[in-house]
Amino acid sequence: MNLISIRIITAKVEELINFYEQVTGATATRYTPDFAELKTKTATLAIGSTQTLQFFGGDSIAQPAHNRSTIIEFLVDDVQQQFDESAAFLKTYMVQEPTLMPWGNKSLLLRDPDGNLVNLFTPATPEAVAKFKNS
Template sequence: MNLRSLRIITEDIKSLVSFYEKVTGLSATWHTPDFAEIGTPSCNLAIGSTKTLALFGENIAEPSANKSVIIEFMVDDVDNSYELVKNTTNDILQQPVTMPWGNRSILFRDPDGNLINFFAPVTKEAIERFL
């Protein structure tokens, strides 16, 4: 099994795609006006408008209602990423800090309220987990 994609459903796809392009520095590929993906080597972040839900059935997902998932991106330098993020959003929950498990991390929200963690392993043990 191989996790290849995480999808966010939103009511304002253009705004959310633009936000993720800014904070990741990656360009989205638009497949339709209601579906875009931002690709990384390990997994794609898919963003779909609420219109795509009709393809799955009623009451499948609710935009802007996430209370339990954190979208995590491994970055080269958390402190440099923080400078970009703080110029993109005011919804920063955690400034750069090294966590007890060895990752340096920042935590913030996207415009729909989804939690995002930018992290980089910094201790020897943490780095070895990602080799």
């Protein structure tokens, strides 16, 4: 089994697409006005409007902007450089500036327009670098 994608259900499709395009540097593929995907080398972040819930059994199965338990994480080449180059955009979404974590990653924590936590990180210690060597 492989984790292929994470899907965010939102009432703010364009805002989320714009946020994730800016943060990742990737261009979203918009399949319909209600559904888009941002593909990375290892997984896909899907963004679906609340209208797409009809295909999964109805409006009550998911509630946009109610997540308080998940962090969406992106491995980046140099989190400090990304922060320095994008600080003007990122400050609106900032939770924590780049910080060295006890497990060896330097992490920048943001909240997307729906309030989902987003972690941009770069391995910083030899152990963390080895862990993500082939990622």
